[in-house]
Amino acid sequence: MSEDRELYFVRAMYEGLREAMLEDETVVVLGEDVDRSIIGATKGLIEEFGEPRVRNTPISEATFCGACVGAAAVGLRPVVDLMVGSFFYVAMDQVANQAAKLPYMSGGQVELPIVYFTATGPSGSAAAQHSENPHPMLMNVGGLKVVMPSTPADAKGLMLSAIRDPNPVVYMQDAVLGGIKGPVPEGPHEVPLGVAEVKREGSDVTVVAIGALVRQALAVADALEEEGISVEVVDPRTLVPLDEETILASVRKTGRVVVCDNAKLTCSAASEIAAMIAEKAFDALQAPPRRVAWENTPVPFSPVLEERVLVSRDDIRHAVLATVGGRVPGAA
Amino acid sequence: MALIDVTLPKWGMTMQEGTVQEWLKQVGDTVSDGDVIAEVETEKAVGEVEAPADGTLAEILVEAGATVLVGTVLARVEDGG
Numbered sequence: 113m114s115e116d117r118e119l120y121f122v123r124a125m126y127e128g129l130r131e132a133m134l135e136d137e138t139v140v141v142l143g144e145d146v147d148r149s150i151i152g153a154t155k156g157l158i159e160e161f162g163e164p165r166v167r168n169t170p171i172s173e174a175t176f177c178g179a180c181v182g183a184a185a186v187g188l189r190p191v192v193d194l195m196v197g198s199f200f201y202v203a204m205d206q207v208a209n210q211a212a213k214l215p216y217m218s219g220g221q222v223e224l225p226i227v228y229f230t231a232t233g234p235s236g237s238a239a240a241q242h243s244e245n246p247h248p249m250l251m252n253v254g255g256l257k258v259v260m261p262s263t264p265a266d267a268k269g270l271m272l273s274a275i276r277d278p279n280p281v282v283y284m285q286d287a288v289l290g291g292i293k294g295p296v297p298e299g300p301h302e303v304p305l306g307v308a309e310v311k312r313e314g315s316d317v318t319v320v321a322i323g324a325l326v327r328q329a330l331a332v333a334d335a336l337e338e339e340g341i342s343v344e345v346v347d348p349r350t351l352v353p354l355d356e357e358t359i360l361a362s363v364r365k366t367g368r369v370v371v372c373d374n375a376k377l378t379c380s381a382a383s384e385i386a387a388m389i390a391e392k393a394f395d396a397l398q399a400p401p402r403r404v405a406w407e408n409t410p411v412p413f414s415p416v417l418e419e420r421v422l423v424s425r426d427d428i429r430h431a432v433l434a435t436v437g438g439r440v441p442g443a444a
Numbered sequence: 445m446a447l448i449d450v451t452l453p454k455w456g457m458t459m460q461e462g463t464v465q466e467w468l469k470q471v472g473d474t475v476s477d478g479d480v481i482a483e484v485e486t487e488k489a490v491g492e493v494e495a496p497a498d499g500t501l502a503e504i505l506v507e508a509g510a511t512v513l514v515g516t517v518l519a520r521v522e523d524g525g
Contacts, residue, residue, distance in 0.1 A: 120487035151458060152488040196457075235458045236514070242457065287458040291487040 119296040121289045122152035124264035125229070128271025129153065129191060131300045133161055136189060139275055141166045142176050143193030150195055151231045152290060173199050177228065178206035181214065184224040184280075191275060197232025197284065198244040211280040212255030227274045229283035231290060233324065233374055234422055238287075240410035243418075245323075245375040250282050251352050251384065257305055258351040260284040262326035264294035266349055269303025277305060286324035286374055308355035310362065314344035317368040317435055320359055321345055322381055325372040325404075325423060332428045341436060351381050359385065360393050367398040370431045372423060377405035402431045447503075448496050450519040452484060452512060455491050462486045463511040464518065469501050475521060482518060499523040 119127070133139045141154055141161075147168055149155035158166040169176040173194060180190040194200065200207065207228060214222055233245040251258050257279050261267040267285065274281040311326060312333055321329035326347045333343035346362050348354060363369050369389055373382035386401040407421045452462050462484040469481040475495040482493040495501070502522040506512050 122487045149488070150456065152456075155488065231458050236454070236460065238457055288460050290458045291460050 117296055117298065118293045119264050120152070121264045121267050121285070121292050121294070124268040124294075124296045125153040125271050125285065126156065127296065128268040128301075129157065129275070130160070131272050132191075132275035133157065133165065135300065137165075138187060139165070139189045139191060140183070141191050141193070142169050142179065144169055144171055144195060146193050151193070151285075153229070153285070154193055173203035174206050177203035178210060180226045180228070181206060181210045181224060184226050185214075185222045189225045189275060191227045191229065194228060194230035196242050197230050197246050198241050199230070200228075200246045200250065201244070207256070207280075208253045212253050215279070216255060223278050224280050225275075225278045226280045227271075227283055228280070229271070229274075229285065231287040232284045233286045233288070234411055234418065235287035237413050237415055237418060238411075239413040243411035245284070245286075247282070247284050247351055248373075248375050248380050248384075251381060252379070255280065256352065257281040258284065259305060259349065260286070260323045260351055261303075261349060262286075262289065262311075262321075262323055262347050264292065264296045265301070266303050266309075268296050269301050270305070270349065272300060272302050273305050276302070281305070284323065288324050292327070303349065305350045306353040306355055307350065308346055308348045308358040310344060310358065311347045312343065312345040314342040314366070316342045316366060317370065317432055318344045318346060318359075318362040318366045319428070319432060320369065320371040320382075320385055321347060322351070322372065323374045325374050325428070328423070328425050329372055329428055332425050332432065336429070336432060341432065343432060348385070354385070354388070356388060356392065359389065363389055363393045364396040367396055368435045369397070370402045370404060370428070370435050372404040372428055372431075374423065375405055376408045377403060378408050380405045399435050399437060402435050404428055404431045445499075446523055447520045448499075448523055449517045450481070450493060450496060450521060452493070452514050452516050452518055453491070454514040455486060456488055459486055459488075459514055461511055461513045462491065464506050464508050465490060466508055467504060471501055471504055473501050475499060475501055493518060495521055497521055497523040
């Protein structure tokens with residue numbers, strides 16, 4: 113890269129999609145209003161690739177998520193825009209029972225290279241039925257890979273990798289990240305699935321953060337640095353398959369860990385990661401792993417209540433301080 | 445006569461903020477209800493901010509180039525009523 117090229121996150125997703133469509137004519141895009149793009153990731157594709165390859169669908173998640181299964185089974189690589197993470201619940205049979213299970217149940221006779229992508233999670237008073245983050249549930253389905261980028265560069269790289277992957281992949285774009293900007297490499301930039309990234313090095317405590325919370329964790333880390341606490345921030349990037357090695361290496365280095373998930377607490381990705389750490393790195397831990405996640409309630413419409421339910425920077429900060437035990441490492 | 449806030453609308457469900465590109469009217473200009481007075485860029489498109497009433501553009505609070513959250517008061521119009 114000769115110079116830093118800053119793109120919006122959703123336009124980085126578009127670039128990843130476009131690279132995949134350029135290199136492989138079997139890649140097709142479906143979804144509601146993908147021609148004009150409600151969220152922004154498919155805007156421009158129909159003009160370049162034409163209507164058979166970019167197809168608007170009726171408002172029926174079961175129909176278009178299920179259509180991907182058939183399309184993939186006969187040789188296409190469908191990429192679907194669900195638009196809202198909550199809508200996975202509507203598509204669940206087609207995604208969880210069909211897409212996720214048929215390759216296994218057919219003994220590998222059918223390969224289903226599908227990407228289900230969506231804006232997901234809260235976006236500011238979108239209310240309970242448009243604010244869910246279902247990645248924990250989808251991690252548990254078995255047969256689905258799950259990715260959740262936190263930067264525009266990762267957004268492009270994971271989109272391209274997800275489409276190239278022969279398995280069904282769920283691609284979660286935290287809704288609030290769509291408008292963030294960041295440097296994005298030109299061309300077919302790929303970020304491998306199953307590889308985490310240390311977004312910030314530190315030595316006193318590891319914060320594993322997911323999706324939109326990576327930026328919040330980095331901000332908290334910067335503030336704590338001023339107070340003498342050195343925080344390492346690890347971004348899993350892929351939730352299934354999880355890069356356990358990178359996470360465990362960080363925990364063995366720092367001895368303390370806080371896992372922050374942009375989802376409800378019960379059975380969250382944070383719960384899975386914390387349990388995995390406790391099982392595999394207990395000897396290295398100086399304190400129990402802590403989870404930071406939403407209250408186990410529907411996400412409120414009221415802005416005041418919504419803020420109360422979701423994860424704030426203060427929540428992350430308090431968990432980190434509690435994990436270092438009130439002692440401020442590095443201070444006199 | 446009253447001062448009416450011109451706030452940055454939420455143009456899409458996921459929109460969080462916008463970057464003011466250009467003010468099409470200046471402080472002191474007469475505006476009509478619905479006139480496009482500023483262009484604001486979001487991740488999806490460049491949107492048009494409209495005057496909420498007939499009157500005069502009284503204040504510009506966010507300069508071109510600045511990025512602000514949805515709901516931020518961008519300007520104020522003194523209505524002619």
